[in-house]
Amino acid sequence: MLSVGVDDRVAGDDSVYSKPKGYQTVRYPKAGLAGTADAQRQSGEHNADFTDYTRDVRLLNQNIINWLGDTMTVAGKQVAGGKVAEMYRRCLETTTYTLFSNKTSEGNWNDDVTQQGRGSMVAALETPHDAIHVAVGSFDVPGGDGVEGASGDMGEPDTAGFDPIFYFHHCFIDRVFWLWQQRHGFTDHLDIDAGYPGTNSSDGKPPQGATPGIDLNTPLDLNTPLYPFIKADGKPYTSADCINIETDLGYTYGPGSLQDLPAPTSHAASPRRVIAATGINRANIHGSFLVSAFGTSNGQRVHLGTKAEFNRWDVDRCENCKTHQEVKAFIAVPAPAASLMAAASEEMLDEMSSYALELRTHDRVIHSDESHPQRGAESRAIQTDSSDQPDFRFEIREIQ
Numbered sequence: 001m002l003s004v005g006v007d008d009r010v011a012g013d014d015s016v017y018s019k020p021k022g023y024q025t026v027r028y029p030k031a032g033l034a035g036t037a038d039a040q041r042q043s044g045e046h047n048a049d050f051t052d053y054t055r056d057v058r059l060l061n062q063n064i065i066n067w068l069g070d071t072m073t074v075a076g077k078q079v080a081g082g083k084v085a086e087m088y089r090r091c092l093e094t095t096t097y098t099l100f101s102n103k104t105s106e107g108n109w110n111d112d113v114t115q116q117g118r119g120s121m122v123a124a125l126e127t128p129h130d131a132i133h134v135a136v137g138s139f140d141v142p143g144g145d146g147v148e149g150a151s152g153d154m155g156e157p158d159t160a161g162f163d164p165i166f167y168f169h170h171c172f173i174d175r176v177f178w179l180w181q182q183r184h185g186f187t188d189h190l191d192i193d194a195g196y197p198g199t200n201s202s203d204g205k206p207p208q209g210a211t212p213g214i215d216l217n218t219p220l221d222l223n224t225p226l227y228p229f230i231k232a233d234g235k236p237y238t239s240a241d242c243i244n245i246e247t248d249l250g251y252t253y254g255p256g257s258l259q260d261l262p263a264p265t266s267h268a269a270s271p272r273r274v275i276a277a278t279g280i281n282r283a284n285i286h287g288s289f290l291v292s293a294f295g296t297s298n299g300q301r302v303h304l305g306t307k308a309e310f311n312r313w314d315v316d317r318c319e320n321c322k323t324h325q326e327v328k329a330f331i332a333v334p335a336p337a338a339s340l341m342a343a344a345s346e347e348m349l350d351e352m353s354s355y356a357l358e359l360r361t362h363d364r365v366i367h368s369d370e371s372h373p374q375r376g377a378e379s380r381a382i383q384t385d386s387s388d389q390p391d392f393r394f395e396i397r398e399i400q
């Protein structure tokens with residue numbers, strides 16, 4: 001509970017994240033926006049349906065299970081879940097620090113692999129990190145029967161740190177980072193592929209990617225100051241100061257999940273077919289959002305996968321965030337997806353008559369496209385239906 005009010009004073013925005021004194025942390029399925037009279041009214045109306053604490057906790061837990069799992073049960077049928085547990089396993093397979101460390105590098109790599117039709121897709125640690133933020137805060141898995149319109153603190157970068165669970169989540173992210181370092185022999189040094197997209201002070205996703213106190217378009221390395229964290233000698237911390245958590249920082253982690261995975265394989269299993277969404281401009285989207293792919297065959301719509309973007313409310317007014325705002329999403333069509341469709345076979349999936357992409361913010365579906373791109377079809381731009389909504393490209397790509 002906040003002992004003082006928090007005033008959202010980001011220049012030019014509409015104070016949507018202001019919180020009154022006495023505000024209590026809000027998680028899915030509830031709504032927490034309270035910065036304007038309108039937001040207060042909407043949150044109040046939404047929360048009137050969620051007054052039973054035990055039921056709310058059950059809904060939250062089920063939502064996180066749905067996000068973590070490969071499948072979830074909707075009306076007695078199995079459909080694709082959020083696959084976040086698999087994303088954690090996959091990011092541990094990623095072999096370079098650059099690709100492991102951030103979604104800009106990940107997106108660039110996966111774009112190349114899927115355009116060339118060969119190689120293995122990678123996952124950055126930031127990908128499951130983002131998904132858990134929105135799972136705790138604000139979104140149910142698309143295609144399920146969850147709660148629409150939640151806006152909990154963890155789901156938005158501006159307020160996530162208000163929720164104590166933020167620190168448990170980030171400890172887990174830190175632990176997975178350490179597991180990755182041990183697995184790949186990087187406990188005492190890290191290599192940055194200089195010049196690769198994602199390694200520049202302007203490249204990262206806002207707000208944390210654009211590095212505080214560092215000029216735009218500055219290459220980042222292990223000696224880049226990590227403002228505002230200052231050491232006892234008055235100098236700023238750098239990444240080089242805290243690579244080895246045991247010897248540099250004096251702590252470690254006990255046994256837990258993900259540590260006994262099989263050794264990394266040289267060729268991680270890659271999907272054959274990928275739905276590629278590129279050119280999504282985050283500056284036109286307020287707050288976190290989801291990019292989801294669906295397939296339709298014989299009139300049945302099946303959720304194939306979702307990428308969560310943990311996004312600022314007001315990106316276009318974030319001075320540091322004005323470059324590299326393109327979001328790319330590559331959603332594999334799961335090989336066993338046929339089993340996710342009642343009465344479907346592998347052949348039917350192969351002949352799936354259409355794919356659709358959907359972008360969802362916390363209060364609306366900003367685009368839903370029921371188009372029919374054929375495999376190998378040219379990339380095509382999707383015109384969205386309003387000037388403040390992002391146009392983007394959507395295509396089906398095949399990997400040999």
Ligand SMILES: [Cu+2]
Binds near residue numbers: 129133160170
């Ligand atoms: Cu976080």
